[in-house]
Amino acid sequence: MQITDLLKSQSIQLNAAPATKIDAIYILGDLMEKGGHLADKDTYLQAVFERENSGSTGLGEGIATPHAKSSGVKDAGLSAMVVPGGVDFDSLDGNPARLFFMIAAPEGAANTHVEVLSKLATMIIDPDFKEALIAADSTERFLALIDAKENDKFDVTVPGFIKTEDTLTDVANDMSANATTVAATAATATAETTGANEEKPSARKVKGQYDVLAVTACPTGIAHTYMAAESLERKAKEMGISLKVEKNGAAGIKDALTPEEISNAKCIIIAADKQVALARFNGKQLIQTKVANGINKSEELLTQAMSGDNPVYQAIADDTAQVEDSANDTIGRQIYKHLMNGVSHMLPFVIGGGILIALAFLFDTFDPTNPSGFGSGTPLAAFLMKVGGTSFGFMLPVLAGYIAMSIADRPGLAAGFVGGMLANQGGSGFLGALIAGFVAGYLVLGIKKLVSGLPDSLEGTKPVLFYPVLGVLFIGIAITFIINPPVSALNNWLMESLQTMGTSSRVLLGLIFGAMMSVDMGGPVNKAAYVIGTGALATGEYGIMASVMAGGMVPPLAIALCTTLFPNRFSEAERKSGPTNYIMGLSFITEGAIPFAAADPIRVLPSCIIGAGTAGALSMFFECTLRAPHGGIFVVPTIGNPLMYLVSIAIGAVIGCALLAILKNPVKA
Secondary structure (H helix, E strand, O other): OOHHHHEEEEEEEOOOOOOOHHHHHHHHHHHHHHOOOEOOHHHHHHHHHHHHHHOOOEEEOOEEOOEEEEOOEOOOEEEEEEEEEEEOOOOOOOOOEEEEEEEEEEOOOOHHHHHHHHHHHHHOOOHHHHHHHHHOOOHHHHHHHHHHHHOOOEOOOOOOOEOOHHHHHHHHHHHHOOHHHHHHHHHHHHHHHHHHHOOOHHHOOEOOEOOEEEEEEOOOOOOHHHHHHHHHHHHHHHHOOOEEEEEEEOOEEEOOOOHHHHHHOOEEEEEEOOOOOOHHHOOOEEEEEOHHHHHHOHHHHHHHHHHOOOOEOOOOOOOOOOOOOOOOOOHHHHHHHHHHHHHHHHHHHHHHHHHHHHHHHHOOOOOOOOHHHOOOOOHHHHHHHHHHHHHHHOHHHHHHHHHHHHHHOOHHHHHHHHHHHHHHHOOOHHHHHHHHHHHHHHHHHHHHHHOOOOOHHHHHHHHHHHHHHHHHHHHHHHHHHHHHHHHHHHHHHHHHHHHHOOHHHHHHHHHHHHHHHHHOOOOHHHHHHHHHHHHHHHOOOOHHHHHHHHHHHHHHHHHHHHHHHOHHHOOHHHHHHOOHHHHHHHOOOHHHHHHHHHHOHHHHHHHHHHHHHHHHHHHHHOOOEOOOOOOHHHHHHHOEOHHHHHHHHHHHHHHHHHHHHHHOOOOOO
């Protein structure tokens, strides 16, 4: 399969002039749709914007490769765009992007498709090829250049850059015109060919021996993984450094590093934005950095690797997949990553169980003579309650277990699970389980160091005896005698305070949590509010979760409403995507507002924050409750005071819309 099989002429636009990054993405999405690659353009573009939110795909040097894997993709494909004047794409080097390739891959992309897409990513690193594409005067020429590059016929020294039979004949005729010139040229060509094919002595490879090894990896494993590898390989060849790169791509690991190669290497470069196995590099000099630096700072990384002055990685002997935090991560960033590892594993249990519990109440009939039995009064309700309750019961152990695992890898999992369960049973609840996860993780790290001096003959007993026994014992002592008593007392005080809190105080609480949901729309502040709301559910407090969901629904609804009522405030691409946010908002997917916030944060964020905070405050004022941790409009029947809950959300959306219309100036036609 060739790249031109995935890139069709109708998916290419030359001389485009998008005004903003968001416009550029929407244009590329339209081109992708014209190529017939998308089953649901909105779903695919949402995935693209989420990928951009995690880190710009503006690679620098005028290149951008927005991409995503999505269920909205029918089959793998490409779209391309040239912007001669450039557009700000938040590129890593701060310069405008001029050449765009958008990549679409279905959830289960075939390996052949992934390989073709990856090949394109490495080709556009060539600056001569990039400039030739930008200068192409037709889509046919654009595709011809790609085909030539892919088939090794692109040559910057040949007129038109493409080697053909005609150009070879012309060269032969010119040479035959002068025998002396022919001989001289042949001698020169021979010398040049020999020199080109013969690597510098320091770069000559002996089997199993490389100066530097590298591992590249990005979340999707399609573009950045291979572009970083290509950039490092190109620069290493220029610098006379022998290098091998292992690519952790979407199709699996390619060019895996062998133990012999690792043993002989001077230094290892890890250019990755996702977890890779590091324990195999124990005792080797190691540089850890972002995958983007592998693309844009390859020379710096290789120079540093060859300097011999790099930290030596120390892995735990039994740790086969240890993932260390980047040296550039702050303590706060490390804590956040560990917490999010626990939260991400916890949420499926919370959402699945919470919604089933909410449905149990929906399908039951309240009996005033047996209020405690509400939710289990009918066979269907009792079944839903049992299944949902079982799922929900895993919430705290899973949270603590995966926080501990993020810190101490697999040996921390058992201690974390036990700590979370003991926190649940001991009354310290969500906060106790959260603390237990961190304590368990660092306790196990301490145990690893404690037993590291044992004889080698006992090495195999560490993961099956020392870590689980000591880990579970120590976390049991810590939770039972140190963590549970004060945290349980704090929980009881908080619950009593919430129950006795006056209306004004609860309204303020709702205002804060509603506004937090809109501050960064899926980022740390949003996640903090959501985690607190789900934690409150476990304690029987349902008002906070109602405020959280109301606040999260408002931003996309406010934007959708504004694009409908005040279309002149938005670009054509934004107006087209506006109605999608009705669905996003009603489904409690706050991230639908991210593209608009990214394009105009100074006006969009304040409007959404005020609207979301208003909805959260009104939800508290009307004493609305929510037993389900997700669901949006679909779980409204299970909400306490549902009519006023919908009114709260509607008022918040209208206020956000009005503020946005006031703050945004009409877009010039």
